[in-house]
Amino acid sequence: MHEVQPAVVVENVTFLWWIPLLPALGVLFHIFLGRRVGKTAVSVVGPSVVAAAFIVSLVAFIRVWLGPPGLVLQQVLWSWLPVGSLDVRFALQVDALSAVMILVVTGVGFLIHLYSVVYMHDDPGYARYFAYLNLFTVAMLVLVMADNLLLLFVGWEGVGLCSYLLIGFWYDNDANASAGKKAFIVNRVGDAAFLVGIFWLFWSFGPGSHTFSFSEIAERGRQLSPAVVTGVTLLLFVGATGKSAQLPLYVWLPDAMAGPTPVSALIHAATMVTAGVYMIARLHALYELAPISLDVVATVGALTAVFAATIGLVQTDIKKVLAYSTISQLGYMFLAVGVGAFSAGIFHLLTHAFFKALLFLGSGSVIHAMGGEQDIRKMGGLRRYLPVTYATFLVGTLAIAGVPGFAGFFSKDMILARAYAEAPMLWGLALVGAGLTAFYMFRLFFLVFLGECRADAHTRAHLHESPRTMTIPLVVLAVLSVVGGYVGLPEFLAWGDRFSAFLAPAVGGSAHAGGHPHLALEVALMGASVFVALAGIAVAYRFYIQAPQTPQQLAARWRRAYQLLWNKYYVDELYAALFVRPIVQLAHVLWRQFDVAVVDGAVNGAGGVVQETGRWLRRWQTGNVQHYALSLLVGTLLLLGYFLGRG
Amino acid sequence: MTTVPASWYVVLGILLFTIGALGVLVRRNLIIVFMAIELMLNAVNLVFVAFARQQQAMDGQVMVFFVMTVAAAEAAVGLAIILAVFRNRETVNADEVNLLRW
Numbered sequence: 001m002h003e004v005q006p007a008v009v010v011e012n013v014t015f016l017w018w019i020p021l022l023p024a025l026g027v028l029f030h031i032f033l034g035r036r037v038g039k040t041a042v043s044v045v046g047p048s049v050v051a052a053a054f055i056v057s058l059v060a061f062i063r064v065w066l067g068p069p070g071l072v073l074q075q076v077l078w079s080w081l082p083v084g085s086l087d088v089r090f091a092l093q094v095d096a097l098s099a100v101m102i103l104v105v106t107g108v109g110f111l112i113h114l115y116s117v118v119y120m121h122d123d124p125g126y127a128r129y130f131a132y133l134n135l136f137t138v139a140m141l142v143l144v145m146a147d148n149l150l151l152l153f154v155g156w157e158g159v160g161l162c163s164y165l166l167i168g169f170w171y172d173n174d175a176n177a178s179a180g181k182k183a184f185i186v187n188r189v190g191d192a193a194f195l196v197g198i199f200w201l202f203w204s205f206g207p208g209s210h211t212f213s214f215s216e217i218a219e220r221g222r223q224l225s226p227a228v229v230t231g232v233t234l235l236l237f238v239g240a241t242g243k244s245a246q247l248p249l250y251v252w253l254p255d256a257m258a259g260p261t262p263v264s265a266l267i268h269a270a271t272m273v274t275a276g277v278y279m280i281a282r283l284h285a286l287y288e289l290a291p292i293s294l295d296v297v298a299t300v301g302a303l304t305a306v307f308a309a310t311i312g313l314v315q316t317d318i319k320k321v322l323a324y325s326t327i328s329q330l331g332y333m334f335l336a337v338g339v340g341a342f343s344a345g346i347f348h349l350l351t352h353a354f355f356k357a358l359l360f361l362g363s364g365s366v367i368h369a370m371g372g373e374q375d376i377r378k379m380g381g382l383r384r385y386l387p388v389t390y391a392t393f394l395v396g397t398l399a400i401a402g403v404p405g406f407a408g409f410f411s412k413d414m415i416l417a418r419a420y421a422e423a424p425m426l427w428g429l430a431l432v433g434a435g436l437t438a439f440y441m442f443r444l445f446f447l448v449f450l451g452e453c454r455a456d457a458h459t460r461a462h463l464h465e466s467p468r469t470m471t472i473p474l475v476v477l478a479v480l481s482v483v484g485g486y487v488g489l490p491e492f493l494a495w496g497d498r499f500s501a502f503l504a505p506a507v508g509g510s511a512h513a514g515g516h517p518h519l520a521l522e523v524a525l526m527g528a529s530v531f532v533a534l535a536g537i538a539v540a541y542r543f544y545i546q547a548p549q550t551p552q553q554l555a556a557r558w559r560r561a562y563q564l565l566w567n568k569y570y571v572d573e574l575y576a577a578l579f580v581r582p583i584v585q586l587a588h589v590l591w592r593q594f595d596v597a598v599v600d601g602a603v604n605g606a607g608g609v610v611q612e613t614g615r616w617l618r619r620w621q622t623g624n625v626q627h628y629a630l631s632l633l634v635g636t637l638l639l640l641g642y643f644l645g646r647g
Numbered sequence: 648m649t650t651v652p653a654s655w656y657v658v659l660g661i662l663l664f665t666i667g668a669l670g671v672l673v674r675r676n677l678i679i680v681f682m683a684i685e686l687m688l689n690a691v692n693l694v695f696v697a698f699a700r701q702q703q704a705m706d707g708q709v710m711v712f713f714v715m716t717v718a719a720a721e722a723a724v725g726l727a728i729i730l731a732v733f734r735n736r737e738t739v740n741a742d743e744v745n746l747l748r749w
Contacts, residue, residue: 623745626680630672 016075016092020141022053026134034127046130047113054106061099070505093147097506101144111473116262118469136162148212159272167259179258186252190242197235218285233293240276257319261364270353277333281342298338302426305331309436341418342507343500351407355399358477362393365466381453385463388471392478399481401438402533407485438536446544656697663690677739
């Protein structure tokens with residue numbers, strides 16, 4: 001029996017399936033007709049199926065928003081895995097949490113599709129690109145609309161596949177193909193743990209019907225022993241560290257920048273990498289039963305936030321800086337869900353989707369103008385040539401740095417306030433991370449847009465602002481990067497935290513639950529985070545505008561520290577030594593000693609025995625009829641003798 | 648009137664059969680081999696008839712007619728094969744007809 005939590009009102013509707021179906025139709029169109037109908041048709045169909053899905057999502061969102069609190073729209077499509085007592089349904093649901101997610105996925109997704117129309121226009125794999133991008137949208141929508149854990153896992157793997165396909169989109173370059181493989185393999189490590197977590201959950205539920213729906217998991221989770229819940233949630237979190245690029249499985253995300261820039265914006269900043277945060281928020285009922293797991297999540301999140309930020313300080317590739325910044329910001333989201341502030345985590349997910357997609361698309365515009373150059377040391381002074389990109393990038397940078405008034409400020413502040421209440425140590429880490437974020441983002445901004453242009457004459461002659469189709473998404477995202485924050489103001493301001501109130505029925509424990517810090521403290525915390533943000537910006541200004549020689553002097557003075565950061569803490573080298581090389585060597589040994597010697601030996605040996613036997617036996621086959629006649633006669637006589645002799 | 652005992656026919660049949668079998672085994676000319684096979688068949692026919700007479704039953708005689716019919720058909724097919732072999736290879740020597748040998 002499907003048990004329903006008291007606060008939840010389920011309403012069965014029939015339009016939800018259109019949301020993933022529309023992009024799915026787009027995928028089929030691009031695969032089967034894309035190359036035949038030409039680029040114009042692909043350019044129209046690719047973004048418009050996502051736009052249509054956005055409109056349906058908007059309808060679903062409004063229904064949830066205006067409906068009674070705790071309204072869940074549900075559509076059961078078919079019984080997917082009816083095996084014994086297991087009956088997993090292919091069912092979609094939209095509650096407050098999913099409603100926010102589908103709006104982000106289709107809304108930001110649409111803008112990025114639109115941007116891609118120009119960005120990828122001259123690519124020979126144009127139709128293939130849009131097929132992958134639409135397929136990604138389908139998988140991501142299934143992930144966030146799934147009403148049970150197994151269907152979520154289908155979407156989870158689907159987005160991983162699309163990520164792999166799009167990172168290696170330009171597969172004729174070996175480095176890109178390797179980056180795709182790295183992303184896929186690192187994700188496999190996490191997903192193996194995720195699967196084990198699902199199995200363990202199934203096993204510990206014992207006999208009885210299993211729909212694996214989230215409400216059933218929440219219901220039955222309470223009957224499990226704390227040890228089991230802790231184990232399961234930790235295993236699921238390992239899956240999340242893979243998908244959402246957290247310590248220790250973050251290593252694939254910087255390499256994933258090998259893909260086209262709009263892909264980095266959509267998959268590796270705005271949507272897919274936030275799947276882990278979504279998963280934990282979705283299973284908040286289970287995580288709340290396991291305080292140890294929540295502590296682990298929060299600690300890993302805070303450590304990742306600072307760790308990735310320090311690497312971001314010295315990177316020189318515009319997309320790599322943004323990649324480490326994404327890892328760092330995801331760390332904040334995990335810190336939020338780890339301290340039980342699920343709505344704050346989702347709020348940061350929302351604002352981050354806006355400003356990080358904006359920053360990535362802005363960097364795409366810069367790279368486009370620079371003719372493919374990604375090294376920020378060769379940029380500078382682009383403000384004059386790319387006014388729209390400059391203005392929107394500035395908005396994005398202010399938002400991520402946490403400057404008051406911009407979206408990132410409100411969401412980050414909400415996380416920091418909750419972190420301070422729950423775990424002051426982690427709050428300290430997160431505050432350091434916020435300062436670092438402000439510094440490296442403004443370093444990037446100053447180096448790219450201000451100062452003297454360091455590009456060569458040829459590149460400079462070709463500098464141009466990107467066409468409308470690319471700048472419109474930038475402007476829309478810039479607007480969202482400002483106003484997006486005002487849905488979740490601090491409690492004491494204007495209309496307060498509407499966002500958490502909206503999410504409360506879906507993720508429980510709204511901001512009010514965990515002993516809200518009182519006004520003076522909250523203002524003080526806010527002052528602290530504003531202070532570190534402004535300090536970071538000031539230092540970046542001093543280093544890269546006022547006294548540009550300072551960074552080199554510092555790097556020379558703290559040579560070892562600089563080398564450590566420059567080489568990204570040697571984590572890739574460490575993993576290569578600890579895991580990759582031993583496994584490759586083991587594979588080599590297995591290949592030579594087992595595969596070639598034992599397996600091939602057995603197969604070839606069987607063939608050899610047959611061959612030798614045949615070589616010996618074929619002497620009897622002389623081909624001479626009379627020899628056969630003789631053996632017939634001899635045989636007959638022997639049989640005759642035997643039967644006669646026996647009497 | 649003295650009748651020839653059945654055992655004499657049997658002995659004659661064995662002799663003819665042995666001659667035929669040896670002919671099949673030792674001669675290399677396909678036509679001769681073929682004739683030797685006919686000899687074996689007729690040796691068997693003789694034994695059939697002899698036993699039929701001794702038993703005062705018609706079964707053996709009927710069987711002989713069958714054997715003769717089959718032998719006629721076999722002779723036609725066999726000779727045709729030998730003719731075809733000769734046309735292709737210009738020999739009817741069994742040792743030289745070895746195309747399918749390994």
